[in-house]
Amino acid sequence: MHVHNYEKLWLLASLALIVGFISTIVYGAVGAGVVMVNDEGGQVNASGLSEHPEFNDPGVRKVGPNEYEAYVVAQQFAFSPDPIEVPANSTVTFYVTSRDVVHGFEVAGTNANAMVVPGEVSKMTVEFNETDEYGVVCNEYCGQAHHDMAGEVIVKEPGNFTLDDAGESTTAQATNGTDETANGTGES
């Protein structure tokens, strides 16, 4: 087959580019430790979340020194809990699922971003090193008021951050408040 030498050169350059891209991505996974959302979260019954041992009470739990788990339910058109409060210098694993349709869970301005598919649990572990406030955006169309669906992640000073004995509610009032809101929307 006749191929001009310049085109052979370009073919090699193209292959080098492709291999370079793949190598960078492998570095991101192995070197920088970026993990993709995957199948570890398992499945749940989307309309049976109130019977689920964790999603029945969305919120943040402490599971180890500086280690937390955040169970988040997305539904038309809110996240619960909202806000999600965690301490700085912590490792937080989010478990996000949907009560109804497909949503998105994007901590705006960060690389914490996942699809939320009913029946599936999106599991993401993230380190929060500094106090900050982030917006959480539903970035997948989920119905007529999709644009109203947003929440917050508040990373607090470890000194100002408390969980009660059950390890359930963060700064108690805020979480109780959002739980009621969430239940209200769920039933309407």
Add this chain to the structure above:
Amino acid sequence: MSTPTESILNIGRTDDETALPAESFIVKYPTVARVVRVCFAYAFVALAVGGLFGVIQALHRTNVIRVIDSADYYTLLTAHGVFLAIVFTIFFLAGVFAWANTRSLERPPLNPRFTWLWVGTMSAGTLLSGGSILAGLVAEIDVSADVLFTFYAPLQAHPLFYIGLALFVVGTWLAGIDWFRQYLDWRADNPDERIPLQSFMVLTTMLMWYLSTLGVAIEVVVFLIPWSLGLMPAPTPLLTRTLFWFFGHPVVYFWLMPAYLMWYTVLPKLSGGRLFSDPLARVVFVLFLLLSTPVGIHHQYLDPGIAEGFKFIAMTNTMFLLLPSLLTAFTVVASVEHGARQNGGEGYFGWLTALPWRDPAFTGMMLAGLMFAAGGFSGMVNAGMNINYLVHNTIWVPGHFHLTVGTAVALTFMAAAYWLVPRVTGRALYSRPIGLFQVVLWFIGMTFMSAAMHRGGLAGIPRRTAEPEYSKFTFEAVVGTISSLRLQIAFGGVLLFVSLVIFLANIALTAANNEPATGLKTDLPPALSGPEQSPQVLDELKLWAIIAIVLVILAYSLPLWSIINGAGFYQDGITASPQVVQPVLEVLI
């Protein structure tokens, strides 16, 4: 079709022998020319409606001018996606392929009735689906399909939307059969010839299409139609998503292939040169047939329920899918350079001035190619698995595909129309200078809109939303302000709409032009390096089809099995939203 067209045809035959020469396409294949005209008419009507909705959205979500409710935004967004990315692109493709297959095989389709059957089936599908989307704007009609282009269950549309989609896809399948029959007829007469290049492109593209539409056909026919009619429970959302993206990535190559066909076979001629390499053109189309489908999971990098290993495989396949496009860049640019050198072009870059930049067809396709180079880059970022976290479902993504389907494809189609419409109507283009202004305006408008969308995406602004901001927090741009990005999106969107109106007017005036087209005698020049310099195996379509099927089975069988194993076909606890029909099963029980 119409009396004016007949009079143009008669000019060719009687008064002025040179007006429409006997070897011109419209005189040799009047029926096919009519089919192409009808396909283009559908394409341009869809372009007009989809484009109008586009500018309304650009102004709405940037909060510049608001003429609709935010709740209706999603109806317009659904229509914008379906009318432009399905109806406009695929009807235009059908017109181009009908022209190219007939032209290169030198024979019309075997049975004109069969040809009209696929045109009719695609039309019926369009009217049903399009109608059910637009009905969402009319409160009195109890039909809606506000499910966007991706129609992820359990968002539910009216059954007519899904039925229309299925009909439309069946129409494209019939069109493919028509083109294959045309080819087999040619093959019977030419047992030892290489497949003519344009026909080769049509056939490989259609093979890719048959394979990839299996995903959406199963999704719609097996799951969504019975569910929307209330006959079956809601399907597993992750399963239907995966079936959608089985089709959803190859469809972008289905849009792109007619543009590539024009770049490979017409653009060299417009530049005054010849195709640099016919063998590599064939290699490129074979690679697209093989690699377009086993990559769809790269749209699901951030999905739960799919193991990282499957995502990695999709990523490597996707990266190798860059190869045919990078090769295309070389072959097409070298073909244009061949024209420029013969025009007296000199130097490493000086040859670029020796090109017919006043020709809207040439300039439009070149600008489309340039934008595709930029869109290629943002596509590489999208494809980069873990870097996808940065941009997934942000406005970066529509920024990307407005460069690819919105410019590489759409601007090439508009440029191609300036060249092709005279060939299928027999009428001279109304105005070349206006055409030139129009394609340049599109390029400028898209530069503003797309660059701002990319930057907005990096700031985390989501796609598919009616509102520019949230009450709880604000976005922060790296460079410049968010409000200036919004203004650039709105400004670019307005320029694009103006460009679109000018295009449609120019084409409408061409269709009504009583001046006969000139230069119709010409044929496309042969390649510098012809097909005889490529191995015969490239023309073994059966072999490539089988390899393509094997690759798809390798890429998809395990992910699909693991989804079905985990969640089943019908997952418990999934309910439709909004619910258009009461599930029959629930009613009975």
Add this chain to the structure above:
Amino acid sequence: MVEAEAGSETPADVQAPDAYADGTLVRDPEVENPLGQEDFDPKGTLALLLVYFIILTLMWTFMYYVEFLGNGPTVIG
């Protein structure tokens, strides 16, 4: 037309007087020195694409290492 696509006949066969007379070409259709396959080295194409290659490499590096890895928090498990 099949022949037109099927082979690399001499350029003279191709350049019929009408070949580019549809107004899409600015120069004289009669090419005086048609460039054949052997005489044409697309050095301009190679130059353009090498520029593209450099842009791609630089932008990819910037996007990956600055925009992406600098955009934490990032998913690490």
